[in-house]
Amino acid sequence: SAVISQKPSRDICQRGTSLTIQCQVDSQVTMMFWYRQQPGQSLTLIATANQGSEATYESGFVIDKFPISRPNLTFSTLTVSNMSPEDSSIYLCSVRAPGETGELFFGEGSRLTVL
Amino acid sequence: AQSVAQPEDQVNVAEGNPLTVKCTYSVSGNPYLFWYVQYPNRGLQFLLKYITGDNLVKGSYGFEAEFNKSQTSFHLKKPSALVSDSALYFCAVRDQGGATNKLIFGTGTLLAVQP
Numbered sequence: 648s649a650v651i652s653q654k655p656s657r658d659i660c661q662r663g664t665s666l667t668i669q670c671q672v673d674s675q676v677t678m679m680f681w682y683r684q685q686p687g688q689s690l691t692l693i694a695t696a697n698q699g700s701e702a703t704y705e706s707g708f709v710i711d712k713f714p715i716s717r718p719n720l721t722f723s724t725l726t727v728s729n730m731s732p733e734d735s736s737i738y739l740c741s742v743r744a745p746g747e748t749g750e751l752f753f754g755e756g757s758r759l760t761v762l
Numbered sequence: 763a764q765s766v767a768q769p770e771d772q773v774n775v776a777e778g779n780p781l782t783v784k785c786t787y788s789v790s791g792n793p794y795l796f797w798y799v800q801y802p803n804r805g806l807q808f809l810l811k812y813i814t815g816d817n818l819v820k821g822s823y824g825f826e827a828e829f830n831k832s833q834t835s836f837h838l839k840k841p842s843a844l845v846s847d848s849a850l851y852f853c854a855v856r857d858q859g860g861a862t863n864k865l866i867f868g869t870g871t872l873l874a875v876q877p
Contacts, residue, residue, distance in 0.1 A: 748794055
């Protein structure tokens with residue numbers, strides 16, 4: 648299994664500011680996935696980050712709001728821009744185990760509270 | 763479109779009793795099915811998966827799940843519940859023949875095991 652480290656683990660942010668979440672994996676992976684888990688809700692995929700190309704965003708998520716970097720095969724960042732209270736969520740980074748049928752492994756998550 | 767349903771928001775069970783957490787799915791092709799557990803303030807942990815073959819799948823911490831194609835279900839079970847099993851459980855599905863690698867999560871079921 649992959650070991651995934653996320654920073655920060657939690658933060659309290661002011662409305663209108665931006666915060667960048669870092670995700671580090673202990674092995675090289677092609678795709679990294681960013682999920683959002685709003686309070687009391689399930690996980691929603693924000694985007695898939697591929698090394699060397701632009702991230703692929705899901706419906707309802709845009710690059711201007713959630714810019715993603717993927718500089719190498721073990722690291723990615725997700726920025727939550729111009730935050731509002733509605734962005735208060737847990738943001739989770741994940742990678743897939745090798746192979747077509749591989750399960751996802753998740754980081755511990757970054758819990759953001761926007762005031 | 764693929765989807766997954768967890769009809770129970772919460773399941774209560776006494777320690778030592780068997781537990782079942784329900785999950786049904788909808789995909790156009792054959793499914794890959796997964797169960798994850800989330801403990802408070804933690805990321806998701808993989809429990810088990812069904813890809814093909816034997817309908818009864820065994821996973822971590824004594825959990826198992828049964829794939830039922832005719833009922834499109836993948837219920838999570840454990841013969842004897844522990845208080846430490848209390849957590850949030852997510853079922854997830856991916857369409858084997860789908861155009862996307864996206865994993866779709868259910869809304870989660872909170873398992874509460876009483877001593």
